[in-house]
Amino acid sequence: MGCALFVVIFMRVQIEERSLIFGCLGSLPGMVDDYLDAAQKKMLFVSIWCSFAIALFLLNSQGKRMTYPVIPDFKPWKAVVLIITGFIGGVFTSFAGSGVDICIFSITTLLFRVSEKTATPTTVVVMGLNSMVGTYCRIVWYGNVSELAMEYLKVTIPVAVSMAPFGSFVGSHFHRQVLACFVYVLEAFSVVGFLITQPPWHLIVIGAVTVFFAFGLFYMISRLGKRIMEALEVPIIIATSATSA
Secondary structure, three states: OHHHHHHHHHHHHHOHHHHHHHHHHHHOOOOHHHHHHHHHHHHHEEEEHHHHHHHHHHHHHOOOOOOOOOOOOHHHHHHHHHHHHHHHHHHHHHHHHHOOOHHHHHHHHHOOEHHHHHHOOOOOOOOHHHHHOOOOOOHHHHHHOOOOHHHHHHHHHHHHHHHHHHHHHHOOOOHHHHHHHHHHHHHHHHHHHHHHHOHHHHHHHHHHHHHHHHHHHHHHHHHHHHHHHHHHHHHHHHHHHHHHO
C-alpha cells in the first residue's frame, strides 16, 4: 500500500484531501482486535462490504447520477462524519487488515456523491498511511507479531511492491463505472471465499442478517446523500438563472 500511495502522490492523481485528513484522524484510535475470533472477523468484513457493493450497484443503476470531484460545500458537520467514519473503519482495519478504506469510500460516494475516480485513490492513500501506522504499532510498539506472520509478510513483498503501484497507475485511467465494477467483483469473490472456508452455519445466518441490515443502512445513507445534493443544487440553479438573466 505504501508503494501504491507513492504512485498516487507522484502522479498527482486527484484525491479528496479532507476525506484523507479527517478519515485518518478518526481511524487511528480504533482497536478491538482481541474481542473477535478469526471466523467472526471474516464474517463481519464480508457481510458489511457485500451489502455496500449492492447499495453502490443500485446507486449506479440510476441514469446520469451527479457526482463531484471533491466534497461540495464542505462544512464542519461533514468533517465530524468523516472522523466517525474513520474511527469505524479503524475498528475494521484492526481485525481484518482492511476497512477504513472501504468506510471512507462508502461515505464519500454514497453520502457526499464524490466520484469513484476520486474516492478510489483517496482510499489508497488512507490505507497506505494506516498500514504504516498499524505495522509500526504491531511490530515495534506491541511486539506481538508471530514469526509465521512475518514470513507471510516477506512472501507478499515482491507482489505488493510491483502490483499495487501498477494497479494505482492503471486505475487512474479508468472510468468511475469501471472502478465500481471492480468493487462488485471483489466483494463477490470475498463472499465466495468466505463460503469456501466452510464456516459454521450460525455464522452464515448472522452474516446474511448483517448483509440485510447493513444494506438498509447504506441505502439510507445514499438516500440522505441524494437529499443533501438536491438541496445543494437548488441554490446553484437559482444563481445560474439569475446570472443568465
